[in-house]
Amino acid sequence: VVVEPQRYEYGPELIPATADSGEGMWRWRGLLPVDGSGMYPLKVGGTPLVASRRLRQQLGAPGLVLKDETRTPTGSNKDRATALCLVDAASRGATAIACASSGNVACSLAAGAAAMGLAAYIFVSARTVSPAKVDFMRSFGATVFLVDGPYERAYRLCDDACERFDWYNRNTATNPLALQAKKTVAFEVWEQLGRKMPDVVYLPVGDGVTLAAYVHGCEELIRCGVADRLPRVVGVQASGAAPLVRTFEAGCAAWEAETTRTIADGIDVGDPYFGRQALDAVARTGGSWVAVTDDDLRTAMATLARTSGLLAEPAGAAALAGVIAHREQITAPDQTVVALVSGTGLKDQRWLPREGGRSVDIAASLEGVERALWGT
Amino acid sequence: VVVEPQRYEYGPELIPATADSGEGMWRWRGLLPVDGSGMYPLKVGGTPLVASRRLRQQLGAPGLVLKDETRTPTGSNKDRATALCLVDAASRGATAIACASSGNVACSLAAGAAAMGLAAYIFVSARTVSPAKVDFMRSFGATVFLVDGPYERAYRLCDDACERFDWYNRNTATNPLALQAKKTVAFEVWEQLGRKMPDVVYLPVGDGVTLAAYVHGCEELIRCGVADRLPRVVGVQASGAAPLVRTFEAGCAAWEAETTRTIADGIDVGDPYFGRQALDAVARTGGSWVAVTDDDLRTAMATLARTSGLLAEPAGAAALAGVIAHREQITAPDQTVVALVSGTGLKDQRWLPREGGRSVDIAASLEGVERALWGT
Numbered sequence: 001v002v003v004e005p006q007r008y009e010y011g012p013e014l015i016p017a018t019a020d021s022g023e024g025m026w027r028w029r030g031l032l033p034v035d036g037s038g039m040y041p042l043k044v045g046g047t048p049l050v051a052s053r054r055l056r057q058q059l060g061a062p063g064l065v066l067k068d069e070t071r072t073p074t075g076s077n078k079d080r081a082t083a084l085c086l087v088d089a090a091s092r093g094a095t096a097i098a099c100a101s102s103g104n105v106a107c108s109l110a111a112g113a114a115a116m117g118l119a120a121y122i123f124v125s126a127r128t129v130s131p132a133k134v135d136f137m138r139s140f141g142a143t144v145f146l147v148d149g150p151y152e153r154a155y156r157l158c159d160d161a162c163e164r165f166d167w168y169n170r171n172t173a174t175n176p177l178a179l180q181a182k183k184t185v186a187f188e189v190w191e192q193l194g195r196k197m198p199d200v201v202y203l204p205v206g207d208g209v210t211l212a213a214y215v216h217g218c219e220e221l222i223r224c225g226v227a228d229r230l231p232r233v234v235g236v237q238a239s240g241a242a243p244l245v246r247t248f249e250a251g252c253a254a255w256e257a258e259t260t261r262t263i264a265d266g267i268d269v270g271d272p273y274f275g276r277q278a279l280d281a282v283a284r285t286g287g288s289w290v291a292v293t294d295d296d297l298r299t300a301m302a303t304l305a306r307t308s309g310l311l312a313e314p315a316g317a318a319a320l321a322g323v324i325a326h327r328e329q330i331t332a333p334d335q336t337v338v339a340l341v342s343g344t345g346l347k348d349q350r351w352l353p354r355e356g357g358r359s360v361d362i363a364a365s366l367e368g369v370e371r372a373l374w375g376t
Numbered sequence: 377v378v379v380e381p382q383r384y385e386y387g388p389e390l391i392p393a394t395a396d397s398g399e400g401m402w403r404w405r406g407l408l409p410v411d412g413s414g415m416y417p418l419k420v421g422g423t424p425l426v427a428s429r430r431l432r433q434q435l436g437a438p439g440l441v442l443k444d445e446t447r448t449p450t451g452s453n454k455d456r457a458t459a460l461c462l463v464d465a466a467s468r469g470a471t472a473i474a475c476a477s478s479g480n481v482a483c484s485l486a487a488g489a490a491a492m493g494l495a496a497y498i499f500v501s502a503r504t505v506s507p508a509k510v511d512f513m514r515s516f517g518a519t520v521f522l523v524d525g526p527y528e529r530a531y532r533l534c535d536d537a538c539e540r541f542d543w544y545n546r547n548t549a550t551n552p553l554a555l556q557a558k559k560t561v562a563f564e565v566w567e568q569l570g571r572k573m574p575d576v577v578y579l580p581v582g583d584g585v586t587l588a589a590y591v592h593g594c595e596e597l598i599r600c601g602v603a604d605r606l607p608r609v610v611g612v613q614a615s616g617a618a619p620l621v622r623t624f625e626a627g628c629a630a631w632e633a634e635t636t637r638t639i640a641d642g643i644d645v646g647d648p649y650f651g652r653q654a655l656d657a658v659a660r661t662g663g664s665w666v667a668v669t670d671d672d673l674r675t676a677m678a679t680l681a682r683t684s685g686l687l688a689e690p691a692g693a694a695a696l697a698g699v700i701a702h703r704e705q706i707t708a709p710d711q712t713v714v715a716l717v718s719g720t721g722l723k724d725q726r727w728l729p730r731e732g733g734r735s736v737d738i739a740a741s742l743e744g745v746e747r748a749l750w751g752t
Contacts, residue, residue, distance in 0.1 A: 021396060041428055042685055043424040046398075053417065054491070068419075071447065073685065075722065111685035114682050115428065115684055116432075116685075132725055134735050135728050136722075138731075139681050139730050139732060139733065143736075144734065146738065148743075165745075183734055302515075303489075307491075309490045309516060310418075345515070355514075357517045357520065361522045366536055369540075373519075375474055
């Protein structure tokens with residue numbers, strides 16, 4: 001399957017004029033290559049922009065907002081690309097669809113393919129995939145190949161298998177529809193801010209498609225004549241999988257593929273397929289890059305849960321970890337700072353910040369409660 | 377804390393005239409005792425009504441729709457009651473809030489209390505609570521009392537502790553706001569069906585508040601003059617915790633408290649606190665009751681995941697299990713049948729229908745894929 005890059009006759013008339021009454025992502029049909037409304041059974045897009053008073057206070061960041069992509073069908077921003085690709089696949093008569101994934105793309109594809117009635121073939125790295133996520137993929141009826149090798153090897157094998165077996169290829173950096181779908185996050189943030197661009201946007205980076213798509217979406221808003229500047233975009237990687245951060249810091253043109261090590265399986269990519277585009281996109285915005293350690297990720301997850309009631313996986317909290325790393329720079333009250341919360345913490349329970357609370361066995365009596373509270 | 381039952385001056389002007397542009401549950405402020413818009417940081421309500429083509433085909437139920445309450449802040453319909461109670465608690469100056477819970481109420485309260493800045497004290501049965509759910513409660517910073525006794529004992533102890541320690545009481549059958557919040561599900565379904573009442577509604581029943589609230593909501597729509605009949609409501613219990621089903625079938629006025637045994641921890645209640653109200657509510661609609669086995673629940677979870685891309689926990693799939701039990705009765709094309717999917721399967725991974733799919737270790741080669749596919 002070859003999908004041509006999409007061009008549009010840009011203008012303000014492509015922007016939806018009315019509020020979201022349940023259509024979600026498909027409201028942006030003027031800027032999408034396929035309109036899936038009425039075809040795709042799960043609601044995708046229209047996720048909340050959360051202004052957490054307590055998080056703002058704790059970080060001293062009065063203009064911070066969270067784009068909460070945990071509120072999607074399977075709890076990650078990957079559901080947007082899955083929806084667009086599946087509608088395209090179905091309209092082309094495909095009966096099987098495949099992807100490589102660090103985990104969330106695959107959970108998303110397994111669910112969406114089940115809802116659309118396509119077979120799903122999934123390629124993951126046996127070394128880094130979360131076992132819980134494999135169980136979710138299987139629950140939706142997918143066939144999961146646990147490939148002996150890193151994510152990049154699973155990715156290439158998936159591309160080859162799609163060629164060989166004529167499966168529709170949803171691979172995030174191979175299928176241009178992934179970029180087209182994920183740019184709707186930028187549209188929604190702009191709209192939710194009262195049709196204004198934010199000043200700074202923090203985004204997690206694995207393959208780089210989420211970031212490149214965000215910047216592409218902002219550029220399309222400018223081309224449509226409804227915005228006049230880009231936000232500064234900050235790419236956030238886990239320090240154990242940070243080839244693009246190192247490239248940026250060294251001022252180099254290219255990166256070396258890395259052997260990775262991080263708890264953030266969602267961005268555990270040592271040789272990003274969209275790395276070039278992500279580096280270029282950040283540069284066009286005058287933005288920067290930052291690496292965050294696994295401890296930073298744990299702190300961000302705990303902070304998010306304890307101040308905002310949102311549970312993110314490590315990769316899902318990476319953007320906030322980047323914000324925390326830069327907290328000295330985002331204290332201006334008139335500065336709007338967005339952090340993308342890209343994936344829910346419900347799926348993989350290994351990394352829950354459970355030490356933030358307390359559970360205690362008690363006898364069924366008020367005395368039991370008092371003893372637990374005050375040790376008396 | 378004593379909350380008076382709420383009365384309204386019923387009329388069509390209490391129904392919101394415009395579409396949901398992100399307000400969710402608070403759109404129904406005309407029929408709510410407290411308006412939390414602008415106060416409650418998480419988006420609650422406005423969940424999708426899903427018409428799954430593949431599920432309809434598989435069950436031969438052309439008018440079946442799913443109200444997907446997994447799409448809430450913490451993945452269950454409990455988030456509605458939590459939101460209303462927390463806004464009320466904060467407006468009364470409370471600094472601590474407590475609940476007893478079979479699991480989902482507590483996850484919901486832990487998250488909401490963190491977002492609002494209140495301390496959360498949670499009472500669960502050490503015998504039946506899902507360990508994963510306790511980890512989620514702790515992740516949000518809650519104090520969890522694992523009470524030596526069944527849910528009902530934890531519930532009574534929570535009521536006593538709220539009295540003793542002056543904690544705001546969110547208990548689902550004690551605080552009338554729970555009913556007020558949960559009725560908004562009925563409002564949304566009516567609106568999403570084009571301002572029409574469904575014909576039959578299947579609802580899971582533990583304590584009975586979800587069901588009683590649904591019927592109460594329908595009755596308020598009639599009082600407002602925008603609907604002229606009730607749907608028939610079917611209460612679904614797990615056969616290992618089915619006191620109300622047995623009461624209905626025996627034609628008795630009251631039930632005996634039961635010792636329970638079911639995988640559906642969300643409705644694992646042997647002596648329902650809102651049982652009387654739930655029985656009366658079903659009777660007013662001319663509805664009925666049905667019990668489903670743990671095997672029925674597993675089948676419903678697998679069917680939901682494989683046909684619709686939705687993952688429910690056992691209690692969350694109970695209503696659909698009831699639909700499946702009654703499938704002979706819901707084949708009319710003009711009959712609109714609603715099943716509430718009340719809780720996500722993401723939290724508790726013990727019951728995932730993982731046997732529906734397949735995962736296989738392969739070498740990183742096309743030959744590895746072929747061997748896995750065809751054994752060659």
